[in-house]
Amino acid sequence: MTDPVTVPTYDDVAEAALRIEGHAHRTPVMRSRQVNEQLGLDVLFKCESFQRMGAFKFRGAFNALSRFTPAQRAAGVVAYSSGNHAQAVALAARLLGIPATIVMPLDAPAAKVAATKGYGGQVVTYDRYSEDREEIGRTLAEERGLTLIPPYDHPHIIAGQGTAAKELFEEAGELDALFVPLGGGGLLSGSTLSARALAPRCRLVGVEPEAGDDGLRSLAEGRIVHIDTPQTIADGAQTQHIGELPFEILSREKVEVTTAADDELVASMRLFATYLKLVVEPTGCLGLAALRNMAHELPGARVGVIVSGGNIDLARFAQLLLGGRA
Ligand SMILES: *Cc1c(COP(=O)(O)O)cnc(C)c1O
Numbered sequence: 001m002t003d004p005v006t007v008p009t010y011d012d013v014a015e016a017a018l019r020i021e022g023h024a025h026r027t028p029v030m031r032s033r034q035v036n037e038q039l040g041l042d043v044l045f046k047c048e049s050f051q052r053m054g055a056f057k058f059r060g061a062f063n064a065l066s067r068f069t070p071a072q073r074a075a076g077v078v079a080y081s082s083g084n085h086a087q088a089v090a091l092a093a094r095l096l097g098i099p100a101t102i103v104m105p106l107d108a109p110a111a112k113v114a115a116t117k118g119y120g121g122q123v124v125t126y127d128r129y130s131e132d133r134e135e136i137g138r139t140l141a142e143e144r145g146l147t148l149i150p151p152y153d154h155p156h157i158i159a160g161q162g163t164a165a166k167e168l169f170e171e172a173g174e175l176d177a178l179f180v181p182l183g184g185g186g187l188l189s190g191s192t193l194s195a196r197a198l199a200p201r202c203r204l205v206g207v208e209p210e211a212g213d214d215g216l217r218s219l220a221e222g223r224i225v226h227i228d229t230p231q232t233i234a235d236g237a238q239t240q241h242i243g244e245l246p247f248e249i250l251s252r253e254k255v256e257v258t259t260a261a262d263d264e265l266v267a268s269m270r271l272f273a274t275y276l277k278l279v280v281e282p283t284g285c286l287g288l289a290a291l292r293n294m295a296h297e298l299p300g301a302r303v304g305v306i307v308s309g310g311n312i313d314l315a316r317f318a319q320l321l322l323g324g325r326a
Contacts, residue, residue, distance in 0.1 A: 185246025
């Protein structure tokens with residue numbers, strides 16, 4: 001691999017912000033008087049559900065691909081993902097004129113496969129029960145000379161993801177706390193770099209699904225804990241372990257982690273739809289769900305929440321809201 005493996009810093013986030021400017025959207029920061037009254041807080045929602053392809057992942061993907069050398073651009077990129085990272089890499093590659101190969105499970109939702117193909121990505125399928133996607137990705141990279149871009153454990157991905165929090169602090173000023181969804185840790189570690197540089201007094205809270213509290217355990221135990229794929233409706237945070245670079249940043253900065261249960265995510269989806277008129281995917285609800293549990297600890301505080309994405313099909317959205325349960 002020719003990729004650097006150094007731990008990124010805030011300078012890398014600032015540089016990523018320049019690279020994505022004019023390509024990624026500067027997403028809106030929204031407030032709800034009703035939510036503020038219910039929680040006794042002033043809450044600022046950074047709405048990455050309005051980012052290109054519907055989630056913050058476009059930021060990291062565009063930043064990483066924009067740094068390819070001419071030879072890397074000509075050969076192409078490979079990524080493995082069944083979710084938002086696949087679409088982010090496919091779209092960023094298309095905008096930059098780079099061929100993209102995306103490794104997806106045979107049983108990936110048809111809508112996601114179609115979206116990835118719609119962005120011009122070449123989809124290679126594998127059997128998730130008998131084949132290893134990382135190995136397929138590596139083999140494709142070696143045989144075809146492609147550059148592998150992982151979803152979170154990469155300095156340029158982390159730097160790109162940190163630009164959402166950077167924009168929020170620039171617009172809102174210092175905050176008392178920031179709540180951020182946690183899967184592999186790209187978004188939380190990038191947000192941490194921005195927070196420490198722009199809002200040093202801000203308390204940082206990463207939020208992962210209750211069914212998969214590996215991040216919380218990893219920071220408590222001082223080593224990366226691996227778990228089985230957690231059963232949760234938060235499919236963007238169904239990771240088996242956090243990345244090495246995120247782990248370094250999160251443990252060095254002593255970032256706090258908490259969890260939210262699936263029924264709490266559904267309750268937050270309902271709040272977003274009712275008061276902010278927002279369609280937010282379950283993973284994007286992790287921050288608000290945890291904040292609702294912790295509001296009593298933060299009376300009167302100004303709190304940021306990263307609303308990480310809005311990609312959910314309408315039938316599923318309706319089913320969750322009406323049923324109330326997973
Ligand atoms: C990927 C993703 C996350 C988790 O991000 P990590 O960088 O893996 O921690 C959260 N929300 C959404 C919508 C995502 O797509």
